[in-house]
Amino acid sequence: MPDDVTPHGARLDEIDRRLLATLDDDPRATVLTLADRAGLARGTVQSRLERYQRDGLLRAHSTRIDPAALGRPLSAMVSAELDQHHIDDACAALARIPEVLECFAPAGETDLLCRVVARDPDDLYRVSEEIRLCPGILRTRTSVYLRRVIPYRTRLLLEEGLTTTAPAPRPRRGGAAAGAVRSRGQRS
The missing domain is CATH 1.10.10.10 (Winged helix-like DNA-binding domain superfamily/Winged helix DNA-binding domain)
Incomplete structure (x- = not known):
């Protein structure tokens, strides 16, 4: 495309x-x-x-409301591993947890990624436990956001289209450009 x-x-x-x-x-x-x-x-x-x-x-x-204004200043990402026979049950249960703002199904080792908010670390523990106890969820892992380093943006994508008429060619694997990099990112 x-x-x-x-x-x-x-x-x-x-x-x-x-x-x-x-x-x-x-x-x-x-x-x-x-x-x-x-x-x-x-x-x-x-x-x-x-x-x-x-x-x-x-x-x-x-208009997106800042969860901190609602008393939920702590943000985290909870990854969940699911029993593949109970995906719909897990998603339905997650949808009932108010602190789960959004949930994604990524490719890779994790089955679901949920963006959650909490009042403080103790409340985050409660939210994480509530997620872990949802039907079909086998394991969870929680990562707390310390700060946002790049906010949501599309400006650079739009500007890229304004400054280029055609996408720059990308080096092919195994071609001359690839010869400078060895496996595992080591330079020759």
Whole structure:
């Protein structure tokens, strides 16, 4: 799939990328403000925003509440190993735990990754135990977030599309570029 086509089949041109970068800078900006900042006509901005929503490029407008404002300043990731016969039961039980903000099914050794919040370390222990006791969960491992070092962002992806017309070729395995690196990352 080319870089300028989304998984939903929508093509992104330079105007789309410029408008989306402007929107990323100020998600609450009005159509008129976006048009002014992106150097586009108001009608162009309005029709493109409608297309982005229709094509699934933009998620529904929402305001994310900081869990710390709700008395849950501690964030952690809980990985869980599941009994493969009880995945649906485990997910249903996890969905009932208020401190589980979101859950992912990754590739690899872990079956589920859950982002959780808690009041303090003792509360995190309680939440982790509640997760561990869910039907179908065999083992859990908890990693506490000490601080966020890179916030969620898409700006660099958008800017990449504005500065390049074609993706840079990637070195092939076993080719001339690969000869400088030996197995396990050791240089020759």
